[in-house]
Amino acid sequence: MAAPADAEAVGSAFITYYYQLFEANRPALATLYQDASMLTFEGQKFMGTQAIMGKLSLLQFGACKIHLSSKDFQPSVSGGILVFVTGNIQLENEAALLKFSQVFHLMPFSNSFVVTNDMFRLNYA
Amino acid sequence: MAAPADAEAVGSAFITYYYQLFEANRPALATLYQDASMLTFEGQKFMGTQAIMGKLSLLQFGACKIHLSSKDFQPSVSGGILVFVTGNIQLENEAALLKFSQVFHLMPFSNSFVVTNDMFRLNYA
Numbered sequence: 001m002a003a004p005a006d007a008e009a010v011g012s013a014f015i016t017y018y019y020q021l022f023e024a025n026r027p028a029l030a031t032l033y034q035d036a037s038m039l040t041f042e043g044q045k046f047m048g049t050q051a052i053m054g055k056l057s058l059l060q061f062g063a064c065k066i067h068l069s070s071k072d073f074q075p076s077v078s079g080g081i082l083v084f085v086t087g088n089i090q091l092e093n094e095a096a097l098l099k100f101s102q103v104f105h106l107m108p109f110s111n112s113f114v115v116t117n118d119m120f121r122l123n124y125a
Numbered sequence: 126m127a128a129p130a131d132a133e134a135v136g137s138a139f140i141t142y143y144y145q146l147f148e149a150n151r152p153a154l155a156t157l158y159q160d161a162s163m164l165t166f167e168g169q170k171f172m173g174t175q176a177i178m179g180k181l182s183l184l185q186f187g188a189c190k191i192h193l194s195s196k197d198f199q200p201s202v203s204g205g206i207l208v209f210v211t212g213n214i215q216l217e218n219e220a221a222l223l224k225f226s227q228v229f230h231l232m233p234f235s236n237s238f239v240v241t242n243d244m245f246r247l248n249y250a
Contacts, residue, residue, distance in 0.1 A: 004136065034138075036202075038199045038200075040209075043195065063229050069248075070168065076201070076203065076230055077161075077203055077205070077232055077241050081200075082230060082242050084228045084246070086226060086246050100209060101246070101248065102225040103207065103208060103209045117201060117207050119197045119207070121195050121211050123194075
């Protein structure tokens, strides 16, 4: 059995990469999902890279900046990593910030990690 | 291999039970954790039932009411269930609501489920 991944180091690197792509090159997020990956976005459920990318490409927020307020990481019993972030989304040309929180479960795959679970919620005031 | 648990049904029952105890009988939450359970509470890390219960017993909020705004559930690859909630904490004798979000990873254990991972964040305005 492989040594448990360093949740903090892997998780930090993951979210830096993920939100860079989310802000500036959203179609490239496809490489992080697989056919069994699940996304629940504001309660709507999607499964598989194609369905997930379909949703992510249709989000109201196009170009945006993500500002993270908190980042938490824990190893999971399955050898994966749980990632939990809270933060704000700043839309292009708008002053208002959308507060959100998001959870990822990452699993090792082919010398890297894939997102097996993704849950996203806007935190309305 | 056992059939995957019904994430929605198990997760819903879990959070109803969990927050009832959190509101009114916090010491009884001890039965939901194990020695390998992890809690990250506002960035502070605790491992094992004893350390986790030590933290939960010392929270600033004593008697309180939890109002959930959203509840999301997904099965995890390990046969567990991921639970993600957002909501408000109403402190006794105070009008202000504290917004929070929380993540649990539940794993089957002895015909029930235990919390292997727990991450909690207040969402400051």
